[in-house]
Amino acid sequence: MARVARIDRIGGPEVIAWHDVALPPPGAGEVLVRQTAVGLNFIDTYHRSGVYPVPLPSGLGTEAAGVVEAVGPDVTGLAPGDRVGHFGARRGAYASHRVLPAAELVRLPDSVDAETAAAVLLKGCTAEFLIERCARVEAGWPVLVHAAAGGVGLLLVQWLKALGATVIGTVGDPAKAALASAAGADHVLLSRTDDIPARVRALTDGTGVRVAFDGVGMATWEATLASVARRGLIVSYGNAGGPVTGVGLGALAAHGSLFVTRPTLFDYYVTAEERAAGVARLWAMLASGAVGVTIGQRYPLEDAARAHADLEARRTTGSTVLIP
Numbered sequence: 001m002a003r004v005a006r007i008d009r010i011g012g013p014e015v016i017a018w019h020d021v022a023l024p025p026p027g028a029g030e031v032l033v034r035q036t037a038v039g040l041n042f043i044d045t046y047h048r049s050g051v052y053p054v055p056l057p058s059g060l061g062t063e064a065a066g067v068v069e070a071v072g073p074d075v076t077g078l079a080p081g082d083r084v085g086h087f088g089a090r091r092g093a094y095a096s097h098r099v100l101p102a103a104e105l106v107r108l109p110d111s112v113d114a115e116t117a118a119a120v121l122l123k124g125c126t127a128e129f130l131i132e133r134c135a136r137v138e139a140g141w142p143v144l145v146h147a148a149a150g151g152v153g154l155l156l157v158q159w160l161k162a163l164g165a166t167v168i169g170t171v172g173d174p175a176k177a178a179l180a181s182a183a184g185a186d187h188v189l190l191s192r193t194d195d196i197p198a199r200v201r202a203l204t205d206g207t208g209v210r211v212a213f214d215g216v217g218m219a220t221w222e223a224t225l226a227s228v229a230r231r232g233l234i235v236s237y238g239n240a241g242g243p244v245t246g247v248g249l250g251a252l253a254a255h256g257s258l259f260v261t262r263p264t265l266f267d268y269y270v271t272a273e274e275r276a277a278g279v280a281r282l283w284a285m286l287a288s289g290a291v292g293v294t295i296g297q298r299y300p301l302e303d304a305a306r307a308h309a310d311l312e313a314r315r316t317t318g319s320t321v322l323i324p
Contacts, residue, residue: 003324005094005304008057010050013305013312016060016094023099026072031102033084035066037118038093040299040307040320041151042215042240047091048308051239054091060304061093061322065108065117075102083108085117087125089266094304096324103272106279111287119319120155120293122265124282126237127155127291129268131163132281134261135211135235139164142204144212144227146220147240148185149176151319154294156213157183162290168200168209170220172314179294179317197226208232208256218242230256237263240314294318 004021026032044060046052065085068078078084084105092098108117131137143160147153148169160167161184169185171177177188189199201208208229214220219241224234236244244262252258269275285291296318299307303322310316 002095002097003302004092004096005060005301006057007048007060010048010053010056013048013308015048016305016308018302023097026070026075026099028073029075029102030072030099031068031075031078031084031105032070033064033066033086033098033100033105034069035064035093035096035098035324037065037114038095038301038322038324039063039087039118039120039122040304040311040322041122042238042311044094045308045312046239051243059092059094061095062089062091063087063118063122064093064095064098065114065121068105069097071102078102078105078107083114085114085121087122088269094301094322096301109283109287112283115295115298115321115323116286116293118321119151119295120282120286121279123151123155123319124286124291124293125269125278126152126265127159128278128281128285129265130213130235130237130263131156131159133268134263135213135233137163137165137211140166141210142166142168142208142229144200144209144214144224145169145185146191146212146214146216146224147171147238148180148183148188149317150215150240151296151316152215152238154179154183154318155291157185158291159285161185162285162288168203170194170196176317183294191220191223196220196223200227204229211235213237216241218244221247225251225255225258228255228258230258232256232258234258234260235263236260295321298323 215238
């Protein structure tokens, strides 16, 4: 029996319901995993609230880590007792056990524990593709990171500093500013009180940043537009402050012939080769010490509703894990 979260309708955190489900034995190419840590991501709240529509009823959660308990026919390279993680478009990670295709599992290095894996796989691979394959950031570039003390934000800051970028972060309060500074941000601005575009221009000799990573969305869109250098790039990758809508392309011309992209991880991790390369790059950054994982809070798995509420209210810092 598995304990599994499900939503039957869209809404607030209260729509998350828990069920006991009898799982079938793993079939051909499948693996039964006992999960020991589950990652919480903002995309989970989008699925729950309908920002990203999903067929109902639906599971929640897109990453976790655990231990292989059984393998089905035709599975090679994995055996009971192996430590694994998974992340991807398949929802349902809020569960004590899962049956998954073996091809979707990632073996964990000895140096990476389950909580770290659950906290970093999706967010770390997001940072990898945003920086290295989407924006292609180079050493010396000034870069803006909104929500720099969040789960993805802290990873972006560390990764960008490892590449030699100059990082300007925005955060909501002084406590989060301390976290972003400790992660390596060169300058940290307070989004609720600072004039972000004016400060960014002052810090970049009037030119603005080469790239802005914006996981907030509509709430920061105007500030982002006014902070980017001529022919710079806006990477809008999240909607924590509402989705960006109703934007005319003329705004990009008015602010200096800007480029903008709205990328998703799963368009950069399409093939097995892309997936393997991205994960290998993440493990290498962790092993080198260039990137570390900050787990700001832990919740029992069945307190997922409270975790969602805290995340949406911006009461969390770093990454959050749910413990079955």
